[in-house]
Amino acid sequence: MNKIKASITGVQGYVPDYILTNEELATLVDTNDEWIMSRTGIKERRILKGKDKGTSVLGIEAVKGLLKKTGTTAAEIDLIICATTTPDMLFPATANIISDAVGAINAFSFDLQAACSGFLFALTTASQYIETGKHKKVIVVGADKMSSIIDYTDRTTCIIFGDGGGAVLLEPTTEDIGIKDTLLRTNGSGAAHLHMKAGGSRRPASQETLLAKEHFVYQEGAAVFKFAVTNMAEVSAKIMERNNLVAEDIAWLVPHQANKRIIDATAQRMGVGNEKVMLNIHKYGNTTSGTIPLCLWEYESQLRKGDNLILAAFGGGFTWGAIYVTWGYDGSKV
Numbered sequence: 001m002n003k004i005k006a007s008i009t010g011v012q013g014y015v016p017d018y019i020l021t022n023e024e025l026a027t028l029v030d031t032n033d034e035w036i037m038s039r040t041g042i043k044e045r046r047i048l049k050g051k052d053k054g055t056s057v058l059g060i061e062a063v064k065g066l067l068k069k070t071g072t073t074a075a076e077i078d079l080i081i082c083a084t085t086t087p088d089m090l091f092p093a094t095a096n097i098i099s100d101a102v103g104a105i106n107a108f109s110f111d112l113q114a115a116c117s118g119f120l121f122a123l124t125t126a127s128q129y130i131e132t133g134k135h136k137k138v139i140v141v142g143a144d145k146m147s148s149i150i151d152y153t154d155r156t157t158c159i160i161f162g163d164g165g166g167a168v169l170l171e172p173t174t175e176d177i178g179i180k181d182t183l184l185r186t187n188g189s190g191a192a193h194l195h196m197k198a199g200g201s202r203r204p205a206s207q208e209t210l211l212a213k214e215h216f217v218y219q220e221g222a223a224v225f226k227f228a229v230t231n232m233a234e235v236s237a238k239i240m241e242r243n244n245l246v247a248e249d250i251a252w253l254v255p256h257q258a259n260k261r262i263i264d265a266t267a268q269r270m271g272v273g274n275e276k277v278m279l280n281i282h283k284y285g286n287t288t289s290g291t292i293p294l295c296l297w298e299y300e301s302q303l304r305k306g307d308n309l310i311l312a313a314f315g316g317g318f319t320w321g322a323i324y325v326t327w328g329y330d331g332s333k334v
C-alpha cells in the first residue's frame with residue numbers, strides 16, 4: 001500500500017477591512033509611497049481595529065470559512081495548530097480560543113511560534129500527525145495581528161507589517177499528491193537582528209520597558225535582508241534539487257511576502273519566471289504567519305490537481321524553510 005501523505009483539501013483567508021495606505025503612513029512618519037514601493041513592493045496593508053480584538057479574530061474567521069467551503073463539521077476536526085507570533089495572550093494558546101469559537105469539540109489544539117516561517121513549521125508538524133494514520137482532519141492556521149507589536153513612529157518597521165491570516169485543511173491521501181518534502185532550518189544567533197525585547201519571562205512588562213518602547217518589533221533591516229535573500233533562495237533551490245525538480249516542473253512558487261526584492265531573488269535562483277510567483281505583498285504587506293495561506297487562498301481558483309508548489313519562507317529566529325507540495329484539487333472550492 002502507498003504511504004499516507006497529508007493533502008491540502010481546502011484553504012481560506014481572512015483580512016480585516018481597514019486599509020492602511022502608504023499615503024496614510026506618510027502622515028505618521030517621514031516616508032513616502034515611492035520609497036516604500038521601490039524598497040519593499042508594498043502599497044497598503046490591513047489593520048484589525050477595535051478594542052480587545054486579537055489574532056484569534058483572524059483565525060476564527062478563516063477557520064469558519066474553511067469549514068463551510070469544504071463541507072466539514074467542526075466536530076470532525078482532530079487537531080488545530082495555530083502558527084502565530086502575536087497570540088491573543090501569552091496563555092492560553094490562541095489555537096484553543098479558535099477551537100472553542102468554531103466548536104471543534106473533539107480537537108486538541110496548540111500554538112507554534114516560528115515568526116515568519118511559522119506557517120511552514122506548523123504545516124510540517126501537522127502533516128506528520130496525518131502521516132501516522134491516527135488523525136484524519138487537521139487544520140493549520142497562520143495568523144498575526146502585527147499591528148499589536150509595531151511602533152507607528154518607527155519608519156523602518158511600520159511600513160512593512162500588516163494584519164491577516166489563513167487556514168488550510170489537511171486530510172490523508174495515498175494518491176500522488178500532498179506534502180512531499182519539507183526542509184526547515186533555524187539559527188538562533190539571528191535573534192540579535194530581529195526580536196522583541198520585553199514582554200517575555202526575561203524582561204516582563206514594567207514601566208521601564210514601556211517607556212523604552214521594548215514591546216515593539218526590533219529589526220536591523222539590512223542584516224535581516226541579507227540573510228533572508230541568501231537563505232530563502234538556498235533552501236528553495238535545495239528542495240528542488242533533492243526532489244529532482246527543474247524549473248519547468250514547478251507550477252507555483254509561494255513565497256513569504258516580506259519584501260518583493262527577496263521574492264524576486266528567490267524566484268531567480270530557482271529559475272522560475274515571475275508569472276509563476278504568487279504575490280499579494282502590495283495589498284497586505286508582511287502578515288508574518290499569514291502570508292503563505294493568504295497567497296494560496298487568493299490563487300486557489302488558478303490551482304490545478306497535480307500542480308507542483310514550492311512554499312518558502314524566512315523570518316525571525318532566524319527560521320527559514322521550504323515545502324514541496326503537489327496540489328490536490330482543481331480551482332476554488334466555493
Ligand code: UT7
Nearest residue numbers: 031032035039116155156159221222224225228258259315
Ligand atoms: O519577514 C521577516 C523578516 N524580515 C524581512 O525579511 C525584512 C528584511 N529587510 C527589508 O525588507 C529591508 O531591509 C527594509 C525594507 C526593512 C529596509 O530597506 P533597506 O533598503 O534595507 O533600507 P535601509 O535600512 O538600508 O535604509 C536605507 C535608507 C536609510 O537612510 P540613510 O541612512 O541611508 O540616510 C534609512 O533611514 O532608507 C532610510 N529609510 C527610509 N526612508 C524612507 C528607512 N526606512 C525608510 C522609510 N522611508 N520608511
